[in-house]
Amino acid sequence: MTINNRHDYFKRLGISGPQHRFFFGHYKDLWSVKSISRQLQQWICQYSSIYGLFMGTTLMYVVSDVGFLQEVYIKQFSSFHSLNIANILRIEDSESVHLLRASRARWRRQRHFLNPTFSSAKLKLMSTLVHGCIEVMLNKLSQMTNNEHTEIHIYELYKRLTMNVICRCAFGIDTDMQNDINNPYLQISAAVFKIDLNELQFVRLSNLIPILACPLHYILFSIATICNKLIELIPFLGNYIQEIPNLWLINRVQDVVNL
Structure with missing residues (x-):
């Protein structure tokens, strides 16, 4: 055409x-x-x-x-074979491609296996864990509203509740992130959602000129890999080199899966 x-x-x-x-x-x-x-x-x-x-x-x-x-x-x-994601993230350079980056047959296969996890029967089995997380939030609210005229930022509490439920139900991680605002999972997840991919120049370039998606992908992830290796070899560099939030979260989830 x-x-x-x-x-x-x-x-x-x-x-x-x-x-x-x-x-x-x-x-x-x-x-x-x-x-x-x-x-x-x-x-x-x-x-x-x-x-x-x-x-x-x-x-x-x-x-x-x-x-x-x-x-x-x-x-x-x-x-319906995949989600609409940036071209630079569509490059499947290994077998370990997660659902948000998978496309076509691989995406459909992964989605097919995940669907039973979110059935009503499975969700009911998680209700005890969810209720436990909700109780923590309600206790937190009661502590913050001793004065009936107290204003609270409910959105922040809902974010902590959501992350708490995901960690408990999906990964079996019992954290105190609703009380601990410095919890690394909470902070990194917040950083992930603050990043607007459409604002990143290399993402725009890969979307505008799809043929550049592959080289840009390898440049980006090669830099990330080098940084991670440097931090492993020289730990104190972690104070100066910040891991990409998305990759940090994926790596931590992978650690949990490998347990």
Whole structure:
């Protein structure tokens, strides 16, 4: 498909959408806004519940129609093969690729094996652990609200509760992170979610020019590997070299799995 034919794709199907830019597609518009999700919502109001975007030269549907989503995620789930992730993270350089980076057949296989874990029967078995974590949060709330006019930042408490439940139910780690705000798992997880991949230049470059995704991937992860090896050999360098939060969390989870 030529570039001109590709850019006429949505027009030929009668699908509306915002005006794109040559080469960049709609990337420049999305990079210039504070919230991509809010921009997508604005376009939904302006166009329709199904419209088309160009991520560079890659076609993308934006869908908010509930019936259509049910068709894709449930009735036609076998055709849904992966999540939309940055090109630089799509490079599968080993067999140990986790669900968030897997694609196509590997993603579907991993998702298939994970589905029974989240069945209603399995979730009921975890209810005791979940209730225990909730009790800890309620006790924390009671300690913080001795004065009925006390204002609390409930979002922070919910984040700690969520991480506590995940650690207890998924990994069997009994932490005191609801009381210990310096818990490393809590801090690193918070750091992970503070990182906006769309703001990183090498991620933008790999999305805009997919052929660069592979070399950029190896450069990034090679640097991370070298840093980790240096810290292993010379531990005090850990005070000066900070491990990438995502990789730190993945490595700690792997340590738990290997127990």
